[in-house]
Amino acid sequence: MLRTAALVLVLGLVSGCGPREPVRVGFLGGLSGRVADLGESGRNGAQIAVEEVNRAGGIGGRQVELIVRDDAQNPEKAISAINDLIGVRVEAIVGPMTSAMAEVVLPIAEKANVVLVSPTVTARHFFGRDDNLFLIMSSTREEAALSAEYHFAQSGVRRVVAIHDTKNRAYTESWLRDFTVEFQGRGGDVVPIAFASGPDVDITAVVRGALARQPDAVLLITSALDAARFAQRFREIDTRVLLFAAQWASTERLIELGGNAVEGMVLHSYFDRDSTAPGLRRLRQAYVQRFMREPDFAGVAAYDATHAVLDGLARRQGEQSLREALLTGGPFTGAEDGLTFDRNGDSRRVPHIMVVRDGQFVTVR
C-alpha cells in the first residue's frame, strides 16, 4: 500500500537520482553466425571477470556492467555494434575476437578514443603499433614459427598445403605468411589454398585439390567449424595425411563437430590447458559451474583482457587515461600469469603445441 502511494506520488514526475551509475565495459565479439563459439567463449570469460570484480565491491564502489554486442563477423554489423557501445559511454571494450573485425572497428575506436583490449587478435600487423588496440596474445609470428619448427623438425614434414579462410583474411594471411617464411626458411615447401568460409562451400573439392598436391601435412588456418568439416572430408579420402591447425580452431567445437576425424590433429595455442596455475583452476571451476562447459583459449584470454581493463580502471590515478594506466599500471591479474603490456599495448605469451587424443586436447609442448 505504501509502495503504491509512493508510486502514485511519483507517477508522472521526472525520476530522481537512483543508485550510483555503474562502470560500463563493452564486449564485442561474434555471437551469431559461423564463429559464434569464439565470441561466446570470450563473452563468458569476460562475464566471469566482471562478476569477480563486482563480488569484491566493484570499482571505487561502483558496480561493473558488461554490455555485450554482436559483430556477427560482418563489417557493417561490427561498425554499428561499436558505435552502439561508444554511444552508451563504455570505459573500454573487450574485443573484437577476430583480426578481421579489428581492422574494421579500430579506426572508429581511435576516433572516439576508446581502448580496445582484444583477447584473441594475433594478426602480426597489429603488433608494434602505438594505437588504442591492446593485445593479450602474442602475434601469429611466434605461433607460426613454433609450428614451422615443430613440424619441420619433429614431424619431418617438408611439403605443406595451407588451407586458409579469406573471410578472416587479416588473421589467416598473417599466419600463412609467418609460417611460410619460417617453413621455407628451413627448406620446406608451402602451397596455399584459399577458400571463403560459408555453408555452401564445396569442401570435397577443396580437399581433393589439396590432396592432389600430395602434401606431407595439411595446415588448416580456419575456424573450428571449418577445421572439423575439412578433417571429416580428409579422413574420408585419406586417413594418413597429417592435419594441423592454427589456434583459431582450437576450441571445443572442433572436437564436437569433428568427432574421430580430428583425432591426432596438431594445434597451436597460447593457452596451456594442462596448466595447474591456481588462477586458472579457479576460473575453470567458475566457468564450468556457470556455463556447463570447459573454457577454451578465447574464454581464458577474454577473462585476462577484462581483468586488465578493470584493474586498469581501478588503478587509474587522477586524470590518467585508461590507456596510460594499462601501459604503466601492470602487471594485471591473469588466469595463468600476471599480464603486462609493452609500450605499444602488446603482450607476450608462450605458444604451446597440443594434439587431440581420445577427444581431448593434450599439450605436448
Place this chain on the structure above:
Amino acid sequence: MSLPGPSTAPQTLHSPGAPREWRLRSSLMVLLVIATVGTFGLVGFGVLAYRVPIILEQDRQHVRAEAIELAHNFEQLIDALEGRLAVLTALSPEMPPAQIQRFLDVAVAEGGLKAIYVVGEQGRVVHAAASESTRNAWQNLLGADLSRNPLYSSARKLGRRVWSDRYLSPLNGEGTVGLAIPFGDHVLLGELAPNFAHDAIRNSTEQLDYPVLVVDRAGEYVVGQNVAEGDRLRNWAADLRAAPIKPEGEIREMSFAGAPYDTGIVLSHKLEWIFMVANPAGHANPRVRVTFLMVLFGFVTSLLLAVVLAPFWASPMTGALSDLIAQTRALTSGKVGRKVMRGPIQEFNQLAADMESMAEAIRQRQTELERSEERLVQTLQTLQSLNVELESRVEQRTVDLARANRELSAAMETLKMAQGELVRSEKLAALGNLVGGVAHELNTPIGNGVMAVSTVYDHVREYRRRMESGLWRPTLEAFVDRVERGSEIAVRNLQRANELLASFKQVAIDQASAQRRQFMLSEVVDEILLTLQPTFKRTPFKLRCRIPGDLTMDSYPGPLGQVLTNLLTNSLHHGFEGRASGQVDITAERQDDGRVCLEVTDDGMGIAPDMLDRIFDPFVTSKLGRGGNGLGLHIVWNTVTGVLGGTISVDSKPDRGTRFRIIVPVVAPSQLSAD
C-alpha cells in the same frame, strides 16, 4: 449643507499586515476552482491508490499465466515435432537410401525443422535432409563424424529422446536447438527451424510489445521477441539461478534494457528451459499509465470547466451586488436612490428591499437633522454675542485689578518700611535698656567710691584742723587708719566699676557689630543676664541659669544675646503678666550631633493655642495697642534660622508655661553679617 460623508471612491488601501482583499468575482471563481480541483484531486488520488495496485497485481498474474501458456504451447509444439520425428524412427536401414531420403525430405518440407540427420552406429551421418540449404551444404554433412556431438552423445548414453540447449548446428555452425531420438544403432537428429520458435512465441502470446524470451539451461537465449541485443547476447543464468523457480511459475521484477519489468517466469520440465514474459512494472505499466492519464484528463477537464463556468455563475451575483453598491454610494453622497435591481439570489433581493427602506429612513432623518441644525446655528450666534460682551467685561476687570495690584504693592512697600522702622526702634529700646542697666550697675560702686572718698576728704579736713592745735600721735594714727580704710573702699568700688564697664563694653561691641568669634556660652549668657539685671531686679521673678562652663562656640554672640534678651523680655512682659511670682530657667547642653540645645523655660501663663501656630509671624502680639509691636519673636525666629543657622520651636500650654527650644550649630554657617 452636505454631510461630511465617507469618500465615494472604493477603498483600496493595503496596510502591510492587512489580509489581501478579493473581488467577489475572483473569490467565487477561486472557490469554484478549488472545490472542483480539490474534489477531483481527492477522488483521482483515491482512484489511483485503489486501482493502481489492482492493475499491477492483475498484470503480474497475467504475465505469469502468459508464461505458463507460452511454456505449455512450446511443449505442445515440441511434442508434435517429436511425434513427427518419431515416425521416422520406423524407417528401416534396409530400405533403399533414396526412399529414406524421400521420407526425410518430406518431413523437412512439413516445416518446423531445418534439418534432419540420420546418424549411423559409428556416429557418421548416413542420411541428411535440409530445408533451404544447397546441395553442397548437406553433401558436406553426409558422412560427417558426429560421434563427439554432445546431443548425439547424450542421446546414445541415455538411450532416450534428448532436447539440446542452444547448440551450434553441424550443418552451418549457427546456434539452434536440436532433438536426438535414438533408434536401434542409429540416432535421428532434428534441428529446429529458426523461425519455428518465433512462430511459437507469436502464436502463444497475445501482446507482443514487451520482451518475451526463452533461455536454456545454461542461461543462453534461445528465442525471444522484443528483446534488446544486449539482453539477447547476455547470459541469464546468474539472474535466474539466484533462487529456484517455483513449479507453478512466479513473478519477479527483472531488468530488460535497463528498465524494470514484472516478469512471469516458468520452468518447462520437459525442455528444462525457462520462459519469461515481461510487462512494464510500476508507472511504466501501460494500463497504469492509461488510468493515470484518464484521471489527469478528468482533473484538467474539471479545472477548465470550473475556470470557464465560474465567471458565468458569478456574473448575476456580482451584477446584483454592484447595483447595491452603486445605490449605497449614491445614498452616501446624499442622492436619493432609485429602485434597486432584483437578481436571482434571494438574500440579495432581501438586502435590496432593506436597503430601500433604509434609504427612506435616512432621508427622513436627514430632514430632521437639517431643522435641528438651523436651531443650533441660531443658538451659536447668541452665544457668540454673549461671548464678545464677556470679553470686554473681563478686560475692564483686568484693568481694575491691575490698578488695585499696584496700590497693594505700594502699600506693601510702605508696610515693609514701617517694619524696618519698628525693628530699628526695637533695637533702640534694647539699647535704652542696656544703658539703664549699665547706669544702675555702676551706681552702687561709684556711689560707694564717692562716699568713701568724701569720707576720706572729711577726715583730711578734720586732721588739718587738729594739726593746728598740735599734733598728737594717737590722732595721727587714727587719721592714717581712717584714710587707709576709706581709700581701700574707694579703690575696691572703682575697680568694681571698671570691671562692669569692661563687661558692658563687650556686650555693646557684640550687639553693635554682630562679629563672629569664639566664645564661652556661659560667659556670654552671664553678660546678657547682667544687662538684664535692672529689669528683673524690680520684679518678683527669678532667673536661673544652668549652662556648662566648657561649652565653647564659634558663632555670633551679639545676635545670640539679642535672641536671649528678647525671649527673657517676652517671658517677663507676657508670661508673668499679673503674676506674683515666676521663674525663668535658661539651660544649654551639647547634643550628640554636635549642636547646642538652648532652652528658655518659664512657668508663666503660656500662649493661647490659637496663637501658637503663628507666634513667629510679624506683628502677632497679645498686646496690640498696649505697648507690644509684635516683632520680638519674629526677630528671634529670623536671627535663629538666619544668622545662627539653627531652628527654633515653641511648646506651650495655657497656665503651665512656655518653653522655647533653640538648636544651633556650635560652628555657625558662614554668613553675611546681620543687620
